[in-house]
Amino acid sequence: MSSQIDHLLNETRRFAPSADFADNAVATAELYERAAADREGFWADQARDLLHWHKPFTQVLDWSNPPFATWFADGELNVAYNCLDRHVEAGNGDRVALLWEGEPGDSRRVTYAELTEEVKRVANVLTDLGITAGDRVAIYLPMIPEAVAAMLAVARVGAIHSVVFGGFSADSLRSRIDDAGAKLVITADGGYRKGKVSPLKPAVDLALAGRNGGAAQETVEHVLVVRRGGNDVEWTEGRDLWWHDAVPAASPEHEAQGFPAENPLFILYTSGTTGKPKGILHTSGGYLTQTTFTNRVVHDLHPETDVFWCTADIGWVTGHSYVAYGPLANGATQVLYEGTPDMPHPGRWWEIVEKYAVTILYTAPTAIRSFMKIGREVPKKFDLSSLRLLGSVGEPINPEAWMWYRKIIGGKTTPIVDTWWQTETGAIMISALPGVTETKPGAAQVALPGISIDVVDEDGAHVGNGNGGLLVVTEPWPAMLRGIWGDPDRFVETYWDKFRTQGYYFAGDGARLDDDGDVWLMGRVDDVMNVSGHRLSTTEIESALVGNEAVAEAAVVGASDETTGQAVVAFVIVKQSYLSAHSPEGLAGTLRGWVGEQIGPIARPRDVYIVGELPKTRSGKIMRRLLRDVAEGREVGDTTTLADTAVMSVISAQVR
């Protein structure tokens, strides 16, 4: 890590915006001045300019009961109306909203008029199924237009969606359904992934079977199923219904009603430092304001001419803010792709960029690094000249990957925006503004206009330029999380207790300020890993491991990985009886598969080491720092606080 940091700090390349780009850019330097002069007024202006309000707001921020904020609280809006109807009413019904590409090569173009009609029908289906404002609806779908329609329909009736990534297991789905008390699940028979149909409905059936006496079957009344994969599915009469029966039969008339700005919009589960994922709660008016604004100024979105492509799955926050909400509220045309980047060939993404003449591409460093590995010959086969802006999100982007992205994908000319934010922040917080900021490869750089961040020491004091510390948000922001579903105490403890005197939001990231005061992200400072831009908790994987009958104890660390940023590495103590009957390699393989089944394939450890002991302090706390040294092939650091100082040499020897 320290060599990585030195390396970063020696990065001196700079890219000033070209005059051409700056002339047509949405962002202007003046935004910073306006926001600095009157932060709340600035956000109120954005909310009024960018959104339609059924009832205008007179209040902006209420921070009288921190950390519980409200924004635009006496205003009313309908999120789906903002993403759909108003564009049709403005005469843009024929504009394409979604350029959808299925993994097998099938495709659909969905206009704003068509998507609006579909969402109105789905909203009527939801109402018929008894879904009303405040009810929770779980969505477990592949990347198909129906996924976006489902989210918007739930929003339209004022209900709350909880999208669960299709790669999560039945167990993960069940715990999310239970925690939110979902009344309806919207799923598909299956979707295409890696060249074959990956089933979804069977996982829903399993999740609802309540094997462990879960509460899921008690709240879920219906399962609405899209046919996509064509795979056989089981059917529970009275509970299950086909989308293709219910939706076309429903009326295309549906008037969007205004809901209070603080009406909850969605819950999205994300890993924290404990084994239990947190249901991050977002509401409507502030969230939509900041996603719409940032999508415009950070992605330099010109909705009339651009073709925007954010490659994130709707199961992650990026897919919420920059697939479902921001771009649609802006009336943009965007690509939606169902499959993996290498199906059926390694140039699939670039083929899609060429086919749809994508102008703005927003993706994760892990994808860029895997393309780097394959080599420039692949993208070079395609015409990528339509691209004029590139974005990065999800993890720190190393300067090499940044340069490759600009040169090979961006034809040496496109600006790159490295955007820092989190599930909790709801929208982009730190980024260069294209056309305004001189960019630095590897740095997220500056807080957006209207956003206040700092890098502080353990006591909450500003570290000053040239120093490292903890990243904090010092003032409330419109898209901020409003809480953790059902757990206000955990909300306060996790994010606000650490700097309660100052009232700062603690992000969990380490950061450095360079001599210009620009921010360089340095990775998580807690027990949260970032694998391929996806957040995983060490504790969650440890509890999955100890749930296996062979395992006595487990410790998990995130080790740096060339492609995925970090990789899951597990150190496992196996029960004696299993050790004698199985080879360590066999056990390691079984446990990798086990974690994949328990949580989902993304959580599957890269390495499982079967060890005899784990490094613990005298009070019994596992010292993951030392295990990380081993996993990253470094000399093991200070072991003096270990109860048994010899244990690390034993582990190191076992790992070789």
Ligand code: WT7
């Ligand atoms: C964590 C949030 C933001 C949507 C995708 C991930 C890391 C995110 C960057 C960036 C360095 C980044 C942080 C953050 N992260 N963007 N541009 N540079 N690190 O959302 O799953 O909520 O994870 O991702 O560590 O805390 P998430």
